Amino acid sequence: EADIYQTPRYLVIGTGKKITLECSQTMGHDKMYWYQQDPGMELHLIHYSYGVNSTEKGDLSSESTVSRIRTEHFPLTLESARPSHTSQYLCASSEFWRGQETQYFGPGTRLLVL
């Protein structure tokens, strides 16, 4: 398994709270990603980063924000959590392989907003 870590693994929080989901990798990968996955469903990209100080939104609209101040660290923040944010959030980083990136995933954070 890849060296990519996410904390917390599980989070139950009340509506209106600010939360930050942590993601870090020790592989020196430049590119990192955040996905949202509802139970039993496919993954949808919400943010990605090509490197330090580079962040872009993915195809799935999200009220979350991200930052990339250090190569190894790519946190995701929700300023005011709502029940609609309840989901699993997966972080990934990628390595270049034969012309394209291969993504490796962290263990995920399961978020429940009450």
Place this chain on the structure above:
Amino acid sequence: AQTVTQSQPEMSVQEAETVTLSCTYDTSESDYYLFWYKQPPSRQMILVIRQEAYKQQNATENRFSVNFQKAAKSFSLKISDSQLGDAAMYFCAYISGAGSYQLTFGKGTKLSVIP
């Protein structure tokens, strides 16, 4: 836009037997890459196998192999000698050639392994 279809929401296999999971995709591009990921219950998603579209030879990784049919846009995963630890959700994924960031996932196939 590219789409990935996994037509089998659930499958089961007897331990030590062989099972094939199907995946089809729709694209107009000639340069792309395909992946199979495994997501065990409450555990990390891991890469199982990957294939470049420009390669005719099917990728293999130990008990896992693919049947890549480019003209048919099909990318099935064969698991030989199934083990209890193979029970998981399996996702097929597609990405365009160099420069693309967007991995497109299928909806997944839940594989159960019967002892």
